[in-house]
Amino acid sequence: MDVAALTALDVHVHIESDDHGHFSLDEELLDASAKYFRAGQDRTPNLTQVAEHYRARTMAAVVFTVDATTNLGHPALSSEEIAVQAAAHADVLIPFGSVDPLQGADAVRRARVLVEEYGVYGFKFHPTLQGFAPDDPAFAPLWDEIESLGVIALFHTGQTGIGAGLPGGRGLKLRYSDPMLLDDVAADHPHLKIIMAHPAVPWVDAAISIATHKSNVYIDLSGWSPKYFPAQLVRQANTVLRHKVLFGSDFPVLTPDRWLGDFERLDMKEEVRPLILKQNAATVLGLTAS
Template sequence: MEIIDCHSHWATKKGYIFRTDEELQNQEKIWRTPVKYFTEQEQAEYFRSSNARVILDMSFTKFLPIEEMQEHHDYALEFQRQNPDVVLGHWLQFDPRRCEESIKEFHRCLNKKLGFIGFCINGQVTGVPASDPLWAPFYKTSIDAGIPVMILTGLTGIGQNTRGGLGIRLDDGHPRHIDSVAADYPDLNILAARPGYPWQDEMIAILRHKKNVFYELHGWGPRQFDASLKKEIRGRLQDRIMFGCDFPVLRYEKVVADWQSEGYSEEIVSKVLYENAKQYFSFS
């Protein structure tokens, strides 16, 4: 089955999402998957063999000096240039307190015209929730460019199982921030990302109320979804929900098999794994 993966990370040494020994050890505790580095070629072949086309997120770059950030972005774009059959694009993350240089870097990457480039907003890790006015220039830039913004919500694995959670406040990822952004920017297309646990019902209400909000479910296996979310996938939200794997902490062979074993119809599985994202992003 063909897959459009709306959100995964890098398994290469240069791009790996977790950077410290503590973070790497936590991967095995939280997701129960071992850390394994891929070469660039191995990563491309894994996507290819999984029949997956992917939008990648190199999330740690937002705190790097601008020269290092640009180097990593160029590395990502070159990987896409070499593997256009499996890499559809990239989510770029920025610290909104570095607005001017961030917007400039966004345009630099966008002007490469290699495929999809969009903002991913992580209010929990930056400490700036999505409804904060500091994000306004990013929303306006995305509206002008005609591209969606990904806004992370729900429980994050970053800092999980550590004392103080690395200072992260989960409330900075509450769905109400997405609701505020959707109301304030009706021309902005928003892709809420991750199951909204422990506020799943609030997230569902926002999806039902705000036509400019869609939902992408990376980071969790479908067996762990709340009953209310499973009901909506079969029902009213079946055209608004998309697949994200969260590779490399989760792998396609397990996550896709779980989607196929949860009792959803073939039509719904096809919508979630491929059709909805194809239409949303206008991918061919």
């Protein structure tokens, strides 16, 4: 990947369908999410379509699915297949894996395989969707393994559009995505790079505090148009967190075009913009940027 040639590096892109006609979520959850985000574009592009989308924009993207098989009773897309296909688009795609924490030792073993045999750069977790509390000691072996592998753990934080507007939110519990649950994980695994995804509303101040306090914790700015960012997040991104915040879109529910257009109008220092759009992510991912 020629990082120097890229205009931006998007660290938060979902693969929602595969080449076999399978989807990452059932139809009710996909529809609820699309309605929440008012997504007018194709909600379920496959990996090849995602690669073409980013290549046309001279951008790169971190791509992943979420394995919530146990909690949802819906079979996940294959992280192995995503990694193999991403390798064919290595000029623009960076694969992350996903394992189901509720599968215990099997998740730990699969995490190692995904890194050592499939070359993933990290793992995506969605505590609300997967139905687990990250600070539960039962999951420490998984964090130990990912830390020892030297790759990244990216956690959804805050509100989610998945299940939004449905009775009981389809049973999905927002409290599992409180970023304070990641403070123990970061403290107990100081060499584990953690990215807290999204502005973490309604817990944005907690996310800011953790990213400020823990050198191994970062924030991606996905899932929200920049024009809706909380003022304190913009202020910190401009100052003490200028090296800790990363561009993420949440494609396909929020396009990089829309995100970047609104980011252009945000009150950000000019010297901070390239850090957020590419350089910080390249550093966290271990890539070379200019």
